[in-house]
Amino acid sequence: QVVVVGSTNLDLVVTTAQLPGPGETVLGEDFRTVPGGKGANQAVAAARAGADCVFVGAVGTDEFGPRLRDSLVAAGVGVDRLRTVPGASGVALIAVDRDAENFIVVAPGANSALTDLDADDRAAIAAADVLLLQLEVPMPTVVAAAAAARAAGTTVVLNAAPAAPLPADLLDLVDVLVVNEHEAAVVGGGEIEALLALVPRVVLTLGARGAAYADRSGVRVDVPAPRIEAVDTTAAGDAFTGALAVGWAERGGEDITAVLRWACAAGAACAQRPGASSALPDRATIDALHDA
Ligand code: ADP
Numbered sequence: 533q534v535v536v537v538g539s540t541n542l543d544l545v546v547t548t549a550q551l552p553g554p555g556e557t558v559l560g561e562d563f564r565t566v567p568g569g570k571g572a573n574q575a576v577a578a579a580r581a582g583a584d585c586v587f588v589g590a591v592g593t594d595e596f597g598p599r600l601r602d603s604l605v606a607a608g609v610g611v612d613r614l615r616t617v618p619g620a621s622g623v624a625l626i627a628v629d630r631d632a633e634n635f636i637v638v639a640p641g642a643n644s645a646l647t648d649l650d651a652d653d654r655a656a657i658a659a660a661d662v663l664l665l666q667l668e669v670p671m672p673t674v675v676a677a678a679a680a681a682r683a684a685g686t687t688v689v690l691n692a693a694p695a696a697p698l699p700a701d702l703l704d705l706v707d708v709l710v711v712n713e714h715e716a717a718v719v720g721g722g723e724i725e726a727l728l729a730l731v732p733r734v735v736l737t738l739g740a741r742g743a744a745y746a747d748r749s750g751v752r753v754d755v756p757a758p759r760i761e762a763v764d765t766t767a768a769g770d771a772f773t774g775a776l777a778v779g780w781a782e783r784g785g786e787d788i789t790a791v792l793r794w795a796c797a798a799g800a801a802c803a804q805r806p807g808a809s810s811a812l813p814d815r816a817t818i819d820a821l822h823d824a
Pocket of ligand 1 (some may be wrong): 712713736737738739740741742743757758759760762765767768769770772795796797798799800803
């Protein structure tokens, strides 16, 4: 079982010929709403990859709350620990032009109200094999969740996204750090070796070049990504991280090479399809690309 403590946002996406400047109004083209947020995306990725997955998070009392909740339910994610809090849900206002240049404003809304964990949240974390965390909910909550996991022997996997330096009390509780190259640079040094001074195990994603793993016992693994035609790499990192958590839970941290290969297949499968959360692959799709 995988528990995710994290964010859920509704992405409000409009395409436009030209992005507006300050004070300017432009007429857009298509508009769509897409459930997102790194926490929810990784929970959906884990559930589609075949895990029993529980999401701990918060939506608002606005009209977006039920939409966000329903999209998690539809993906098979457990929502018993999802609260509804007074006020707005998390939203991301996104404008995209024809060159795929974009403008994004995130209003965290209900995500910033996820300020404490109750006994039932801790019980869910204790019962899980893996706790999967990101950095889109308040840091004290991330640290409290990691501490609950550590106390119960649940493996803590932290995806340090969006990129930010990590406080020492969190670093002490992380079992596996997952970062892309940009996040690796912000968290510390950029090199996998430098990161091992901070946490015991590191997974570095390398886009089309695949992923690398290293730990303090001296294990080093490099895995190439499947060769694919990349259509839209949005959420590839979420697909990778969700699948990594599932593989880690299923294999109890053994057979790292196999887990990394499978997670790379998940990231690549996501990159093959347009869209973000809608492109997160199911287990059969991951397996097919993995075995190709
Ligand atoms: P992020 O999306 O967080 O920036 P990456 O770009 O490193 O992270 O992508 C995450 C994973 O998705 C990679 O490790 C790889 O497995 C897969 N992936 C991403 N882009 C491609 C691509 N062009 N071809 C194949 N796999 C890809």
